[in-house]
Amino acid sequence: MENKAESLMGHGSFWLPRSASTVSDNTDLLYNVIMWGSTLLFIAIIAVGIYFVIKYRRTSANMKAEKHVIHNTTLELSWTIIPLILVMIIFVWGYKDYLKLSIPPADSMVINVTGKKWFWQFNYPKEGKNMLNEVVVPQGRPVKLVMTSEDVIHSFYVPNFRVKKDVVPNRYSIVWFEAKDTGVFQVFCTEYCGDGHSGMMATLRVLSQSDYDKWLVESELSEDIPLDQLGKKLFETKACVTCHSVDGSAKVGPTWKGLFGHHVDLANGQSVEADENYLRESMVAPNAKVVKGFAPVMPTYAGLLKDKEIAALIEYIKTLK
Amino acid sequence: MAHAPSGTNYLNATKGWKSWLFTLDHKRIGIMYLLSVCIAFGLGGIFALLLRLELLHPGQMLFTAKQYNQLFTLHGAVMVFLFIIPSIPASLGNFILPIQLGAKDVAFPRLNLASLYIYIFGASFCLYSIFSGAVDTGWTFYTPYSTATDTSVISMTLGAFILGFSSILTGLNFIVTIHKLRPKGMTWFRMPLFLWAMYATSVIQVLATPVLAITLLLLILEKTIHVGIFNPALGGDPVLFQHFFWFYSHPAVYIMILPAMGIMSELVTTFCKKNIFGYKYVAFSSIAIAIISFLVWGHHLFVSGQSEYASMLFSLLTFLVAIPSAIKVFNWLVTMYKGSISFEAPFLYFLSFMFLFSIGGFTGIFLGTLSIDVHLHDTYFVVAHFHYVMMGGTVIAFLGGLHYWWPKMFGKMYSEFWARISCLLIFIGFNAVFFTQFILGAKGMPRRYYNYLDQFQPLHAFSTYGTWVLGTGFLIMAVYLIHSLRKGAPAPDNPWGGLTLEWKTTSPPPVENFLVTPEITHDPYDYERAGL
Numbered sequence: 128m129e130n131k132a133e134s135l136m137g138h139g140s141f142w143l144p145r146s147a148s149t150v151s152d153n154t155d156l157l158y159n160v161i162m163w164g165s166t167l168l169f170i171a172i173i174a175v176g177i178y179f180v181i182k183y184r185r186t187s188a189n190m191k192a193e194k195h196v197i198h199n200t201t202l203e204l205s206w207t208i209i210p211l212i213l214v215m216i217i218f219v220w221g222y223k224d225y226l227k228l229s230i231p232p233a234d235s236m237v238i239n240v241t242g243k244k245w246f247w248q249f250n251y252p253k254e255g256k257n258m259l260n261e262v263v264v265p266q267g268r269p270v271k272l273v274m275t276s277e278d279v280i281h282s283f284y285v286p287n288f289r290v291k292k293d294v295v296p297n298r299y300s301i302v303w304f305e306a307k308d309t310g311v312f313q314v315f316c317t318e319y320c321g322d323g324h325s326g327m328m329a330t331l332r333v334l335s336q337s338d339y340d341k342w343l344v345e346s347e348l349s350e351d352i353p354l355d356q357l358g359k360k361l362f363e364t365k366a367c368v369t370c371h372s373v374d375g376s377a378k379v380g381p382t383w384k385g386l387f388g389h390h391v392d393l394a395n396g397q398s399v400e401a402d403e404n405y406l407r408e409s410m411v412a413p414n415a416k417v418v419k420g421f422a423p424v425m426p427t428y429a430g431l432l433k434d435k436e437i438a439a440l441i442e443y444i445k446t447l448k
Numbered sequence: 449m450a451h452a453p454s455g456t457n458y459l460n461a462t463k464g465w466k467s468w469l470f471t472l473d474h475k476r477i478g479i480m481y482l483l484s485v486c487i488a489f490g491l492g493g494i495f496a497l498l499l500r501l502e503l504l505h506p507g508q509m510l511f512t513a514k515q516y517n518q519l520f521t522l523h524g525a526v527m528v529f530l531f532i533i534p535s536i537p538a539s540l541g542n543f544i545l546p547i548q549l550g551a552k553d554v555a556f557p558r559l560n561l562a563s564l565y566i567y568i569f570g571a572s573f574c575l576y577s578i579f580s581g582a583v584d585t586g587w588t589f590y591t592p593y594s595t596a597t598d599t600s601v602i603s604m605t606l607g608a609f610i611l612g613f614s615s616i617l618t619g620l621n622f623i624v625t626i627h628k629l630r631p632k633g634m635t636w637f638r639m640p641l642f643l644w645a646m647y648a649t650s651v652i653q654v655l656a657t658p659v660l661a662i663t664l665l666l667l668i669l670e671k672t673i674h675v676g677i678f679n680p681a682l683g684g685d686p687v688l689f690q691h692f693f694w695f696y697s698h699p700a701v702y703i704m705i706l707p708a709m710g711i712m713s714e715l716v717t718t719f720c721k722k723n724i725f726g727y728k729y730v731a732f733s734s735i736a737i738a739i740i741s742f743l744v745w746g747h748h749l750f751v752s753g754q755s756e757y758a759s760m761l762f763s764l765l766t767f768l769v770a771i772p773s774a775i776k777v778f779n780w781l782v783t784m785y786k787g788s789i790s791f792e793a794p795f796l797y798f799l800s801f802m803f804l805f806s807i808g809g810f811t812g813i814f815l816g817t818l819s820i821d822v823h824l825h826d827t828y829f830v831v832a833h834f835h836y837v838m839m840g841g842t843v844i845a846f847l848g849g850l851h852y853w854w855p856k857m858f859g860k861m862y863s864e865f866w867a868r869i870s871c872l873l874i875f876i877g878f879n880a881v882f883f884t885q886f887i888l889g890a891k892g893m894p895r896r897y898y899n900y901l902d903q904f905q906p907l908h909a910f911s912t913y914g915t916w917v918l919g920t921g922f923l924i925m926a927v928y929l930i931h932s933l934r935k936g937a938p939a940p941d942n943p944w945g946g947l948t949l950e951w952k953t954t955s956p957p958p959v960e961n962f963l964v965t966p967e968i969t970h971d972p973y974d975y976e977r978a979g980l
Contacts, residue, residue: 135892136903142890143823154819158890161817165810172781172806179784180799183720184791192722193786195976203729206778207771214767217817222760224819229756279593280686282751282826286892289823293752295687296592297680300753313901317826317894319586320593322513325897379513422598 132313132330135286147312147333148288149305153224155289161217228290231303235271238262242274242281242294243426245323245379246366247314254343259431260329260366262314264306265339271303277426282318285331293318306333322379322424326369358443361436370425373447380425381418387445392419406441457859457956472557473959477564478543479857482850484567485539488530489843490926495523497919500881500912506900513898517584518599520896524587529608530571532842533700536707537653538567538618540849541646543857545622547950548640550968551629552960554621563617566610573607576600586896588697591678591689595670602671605664612657612664615703619653622646633968637731640948640972641724644731645710648738652699652706656742660696663689687752694745702741704838706734708845709776712801715848716780717973718946719795720787721980724973726779733772740769750821759818766816773809777802792944793867797848800875804840808833811886826896829889832882840878847874847925854929855939859956862932866924873921880914945980948972 138145142162146155183189240262241248249262264270274283276296283302284291292302316327334342352360362368370379381391386401394417399405408415410432413425432440458475468476499519502509511519546554554560577583577600585594585601594601626639626647666677667689676682678689717724724730746754746762780802789795811833814820824830855861884907889895893904900908942951953962970977 130901134903135901136907139891142887144892154823157817158814158820158823161814161820165813169806169810172777173803176781176784176799176802179781179787180789183784183787183789185721185788189788191788191980192720192975193788195723196782196785197723197725197727199726202782203726203775203779207775210774211771214770214813214816217813218764218767221817221819221821222763225750225759225822226756228819228822279596280590284826284892284894286823289819291751291822291825295680295753298753313892315892315894319517319590319896321584321597322517322898324517325513325894325899376508377512 130313130328130330132311133287135313144286146287146289147307147310148285148290149307150224150228151287151289153227157217157220157224160220164213231271231301232269232305235269235303236265237271237273238264240272240274240283240294242276242283242316242320242327244278244321244424245316245327245369247283247316247327247329248431249329256343257431259364261332261364262329263332263334263339263342265336266306266309266333267336269303269305271301274300274302279320280318281316281320281327284315284317285312286315287312291317309333309335309338322422323369354439354442355446356443357436358439358441361432361440362443365428365432365436365440367440377420380421383444384447386447387441391416393417394419394421394423403441406444407437410437410440456958457954458959459859459956461959470561472553472561474542474546474554474557474560475857475957475961477560478539478541480564481534481542481567482539482857484564484571485531485535488526488571489535492523492527492531493919493922495519495526497915499523500915502898503900503908504912505909506902506905514584516898517586517896518582521583521586522578525574525583525604525608528587528700529611530574532704532838533611533615534567534618535704535842535846536711536849537622537646537649537703538563538614540711540846540853541622541649541707542618544853544950545643545646546625546629547953547957547961548643548948549626549629550631550634550949550962550966551625552962555624555628556621559617559621563614563621566617567614570607570610570612570614573603573610575607577603577607588693589664589667589689590693591667591670591684591686592680594667595679602668605667609661609664609668612661615653616657619650619657622650623654626650631965631968637727638968638970638972641713641727641730641734642707642710642948645706645713645734648734649703649706651738652703652741656696656699656703659692660700663692663696666692687749687754690749690752691745694748695742698745698748699738699741701834701837702737704842705773706737708801708842709734709773711845711849711852712776712780712798714946714948715794715798715852716783717975718852718944719792719798720784720789721945721975722783722787722973723971723975724779725783725785726775727971727973729775730779733775736772737769740765740772744769747816747821750818751825763816763818767813770809770812770816777806777809790944792851793862793864793871794848794852794944796868796871797844797851800871801841801844801848804836804844804875804878807883808836808840811836824889826894827889828885828893828895831895832885832889835878835882835885840882844874847871852944853950854932855943856950856955856957858933858936859939860932860936861939861943862936863928866928870921870924870928873917873924877914877916877918877921881911881918882914884911884914947975947978947980 135144239250249258274294276294281294288304290302290304292300312331314329314331372378372382375382375384390398391401392398411429414423417423502511580600583599583604669675670677676684678684744766747766750759888907939955941955
């Protein structure tokens with residue numbers, strides 16, 4: 128899979144992707160402290176082990192144990208208490224950072240997020256914007272996401288920001304961040320949610336405040352381009368691509384290639400011609416006519432697509448012969 | 449039994465399939481369990497090879513998304529419920545525990561056989577579910593996904609429910625056996641440390657398993673008669689399921705690792721010809737782990753939305769449970785000091801365990817730390833961590849124990865050369881597969897992904913190549929072990945110079961374990977006194 132977001136492997140340190148939020152540097156510092164501490168202790172354990180294994184290997188001169196030291200209270204207490212102190216330091220440190228991750232600043236800007244099999248829906252309550260699988264935020268301002276799910280549990284994860292929170296049906300969960308730099312970042316779903324789980328990704332675009340203000344007043348999509356090209360764009364931005372292909376291969380849902388004007392066998396044994404009305408119905412009421420061999424898992428797009436966008440998608444499907 | 453004709457042992461005392469299926473001998477039951485868990489391990493391993501093959505490249509290779517999801521669920525469920533939970537206790541434990549104790553059998557031989565039949569019965573439900581629409585929920589069965597999916601969740605969870613009873617009965621049997629059947633002189637502190645570990649394991653099995661049973665039953669009730677417990681659409685709470693599930697399944701992690709730790713204590717003493725360092729610390733850390741393990745389940749829910757205060761307590765307790773494990777590792781390490789160390793295959797597994805389990809332990813610190821877990825939760829880092837503990841720890845110790853007691857169980861030696869080669873391949877292959885996954889996870893690669901971003905491909909491919917080395921190691925092992933049964937040299941009674949009671953009887957042991965009831969007058973590992 129290719130993606131427009133900044134590469135996670137290509138940037139950052141050997142272990143971690145580039146740190147891009149105001150809290151992620153804290154997380155990375157502690158990560159590195161634990162990593163180096165563990166590495167040193169691990170090397171020490173292994174070195175002592177190797178030394179003993181070589182020095183006390185069984186040879187004709189060493190057929191039985193040289194000396195049976197079997198108890199030493201000082202040693203036992205020290206390797207109980209020292210590790211205990213070390214992990215308690217890490218525990219308190221981790222908890223303090225966790226509180227910073229958990230409590231959003233009071234002046235945060237709010238975006239509502241809905242997780243659905245298998246896309247992310249972003250709604251800006253004040254600005255009146257609605258977006259799918261893409262979210263745009265201003266740089267240097269705390270953003271609070273109020274999230275819920277319409278079906279199963281999902282989890283919202285931005286690796287570059289080191290934030291993650293489960294998105295649970297029937298309750299709201301909150302994740303917040305403040306982006307340090309502008310850029311395009313990867314969003315994953317990290318709670319297993321079924322066939323389209325690995326395709327449930329979004330991109331998070333961070334714009335400077337002025338670019339963000341400009342973006343807010345721009346229309347969502349240019350109205351000037353031909354309908355079929357608009358449809359092609361919507362195919363990606365409205366997450367159709369997660370489940371449908373345009374090259375004839377079956378994904379979670381049936382392919383769009385050669386669909387228009389042909390007969391479709393339905394799960395109930397009937398057959399129907401894929402005309403404009405059928406396609407429209409399949410978007411707004413997908414479970415009314417389920418295609419044979421596929422599960423009734425598609426969520427409704429009623430309210431998510433405007434009439435013009437539905438028309439554009441139909442025009443795009445017509446071009447896929 | 450003193451008059452038993454020489455050459456008679458538990459394997460040849462009676463003949464025919466009935467003498468096996470209706471046996472009450474803990475050794476035969478142990479062998480049948482061993483065969484069962486090895487078949488389960490082979491099956492789970494094949495699932496693992498297939499799903500790593502699918503991940504060689506992004507996009508579709510062999511399977512659809514649904515089939516991939518079913519494969520990783522089956523891999524997890526078979527490995528956890530059919531293999532790793534019964535692996536050491538029910539097979540090696542059943543065989544060795546009464547002998548090490550100096551007893552003729554377990555306290556309830558009929559219950560022991562019943563537990564095997566319950567295991568087979570439960571396992572058939574799990575395997576049946578493969579053909580009736582394999583489950584695609586992950587082995588954790590998280591709601592509301594598991595209440596919504598149309599795959600056969602009911603037959604898989606019913607299988608796990610039934611398997612739980614087998615586990616409870618084995619645990620109960622061992623607890624009573626250790627309390628009641630110790631011969632004269634076998635005081636608590638003269639017990640081999642394997643028995644302490646098995647005792648701690650049994651306590652967890654008896655106390656924790658019922659919670660899983662109830663949870664799975666509630667899930668089945670919700671799916672069949674739509675009582676709202678976990679499903680929000682019916683007024684339930686999906687996160688409640690996670691609490692219930694991990695209330696069992698985290699202690700279950702210690703059901704898996706404690707017996708492994710017991711084996712480590714046996715291996716290090718025998719192959720160093722030295723008494724264990726800090727016997728009581730090792731013994732009581734098993735008990736400490738068993739107690740604290742009940743109080744850490746919430747560390748699986750740090751990003752679930754549970755209260756920050758609860759997360760704080762669970763993080764604290766998680767760090768506490770790490771300490772007894774560290775104590776054990778240090779004591780094993782120092783036991784080698786001034787010993788006489790010999791490097792047969794079982795000891796190579798001991799060394800392998802020390803290396804892999806330490807990495808598993810250290811990476812557990814990352815995950816127990818609240819702020820770090822937020823980044824690493826549900827990524828490949830977690831997958832790598834628990835494989836380092838469960839496979840690098842438990843499976844490696846299981847193999848160490850298998851090679852250690854194989855001559856005792858079957859009276860045959862295996863090829864030492866091939867055993868070393870296979871141990872080395874498993875060690876190299878394992879690290880190639882799973883160390884790579886630490887990097888993938890820290891870089892942000894989520895787990896349970898059928899497809900992935902192109903940039904992760906090189907590491908995924910490397911991990912997949914590792915599985916081929918790992919698989920080759922296991923294949924070689926299967927060949928030389930089976931070969932040893934047919935053509936192996938006869939095993940002496942005490943091939944490794946062990947001091948615990950199983951080495952004082954014949955290989956294989958007679959039907960009631962000892963021709964002469966052993967008398968116990970000193971420490972289990974007192975090489976100094978034995979003059980060895």
